[in-house]
Amino acid sequence: MSESRVRFFEQQISILGYNQSLQALDWMKEVMSAPAYARHDGTHYYNHLVDVAQDLLNHGIRDQDIITAALLHDAVEDVPGITNNMIDAKFNTKVTKMVDLVTKEPGVNYKKDDLLKILYLEPILNNPGAALIKTADRKHNFSTLRAASPEKKMRQAIETEKFFFPFFKEAMERYPRYATYFLSAKTAIKPHLMEIKEHYDEVNVLKAKIAELESQHIKHRISK
Template identity: 60%
Template sequence: MAGSRVLFFEHTLSIKGFDKALEALDWMKEEMCKEKGFSRHDGGDYYDHLVATAQDLLDVGIKDEDIIIACLLHDSVEDVEGITVKMVAGRFGENVAHMVDLVTKKPGVDYKVGDNLKRYLEAISKHPGASLIKTADRIHNFGTLKNATPEKKLRQALETEKYFIPFFKTCRGAHPRYAKYFFRAKTTIEPHLWEIKEHYEEIEQLRDQLRKQERTA
């Protein structure tokens, strides 16, 4: 399935004449593959995620090749040793590099701290391309939590509810031409988010009941 998705994506880029995007794809297929230790929690190549996010943007009519390139490269600087923003700029231009830099989490910053994550998303929300990329990234990450640990599912649900749902709203106001996509992100994610929260609330209630039974036994 993933292989056919990548082939379809390559075909789409070829038809559009997005030669630089094809170059970016080839680079990520080489660097972010299972053979080099880059795999998703479903066991697939990590670059499958990059293809899925970029394809989602193409599907909703994003025609700017720079945005598609930056989407393909959005995890490269953060995760691949030796790839830098300067290197991205040299190969694909300053505009692409700026978007990649905006969505790249910086070393030494704890993004589990709410204020840090909030500042990170606020900076992204000021740029339309970076906002689209981060939104596509969250949609795909949230939609592929099936094989994630229970702890990760709950953490993603709470983080998304507190920070990303407001982020989508901010982006709708800041970039009205893409408002439908940001609203779609909210409506796509929320039902799954509620399901995860309800599931863990039920588990906690059962645990409380067991603890009470143990105390009275």
């Protein structure tokens, strides 16, 4: 099913005449077909890149540079040897800038304090294309969480509610022409986010009850 989506996307950008995007797609398929690039749901990682770019197309985004950068948005961060200079040489400065903005710096603990917001999301907000790509990325990542551990689901839920919902809101205000897309991300994510939080709370309550029953059972055995 995932490969049929890739073929459909390839046909669509071919019809649109997005030769630059086709080049990016071919490149990512080549470098991300190895088993090392399988996602937690078992699909090749480049399927994520395609799904991110496809969602933007589905919502009327027809800027070829944005679609190309969406296909390359994890290249520098995840593929050893790929650099911004390589992307600039193969594509253009606008594509490189968007990819650079959504690429996290190695060695930075973005989970500490509000560094995700200050060092990462706020600079992204200054570029409409990068903001769209980051939104599509979070939207798709959240849609694939069903195969993730409960702990990862909860971490993603908390991070999204704290940092990304305000990010979507700010992006809507800054870029009215893309407001419907930023709104679509929150609309798509929120029901799943609430489901994760509710399930996590239910599991914790159940664990607490089990621990209490076990404690009572041990006390009862000791008292005998």
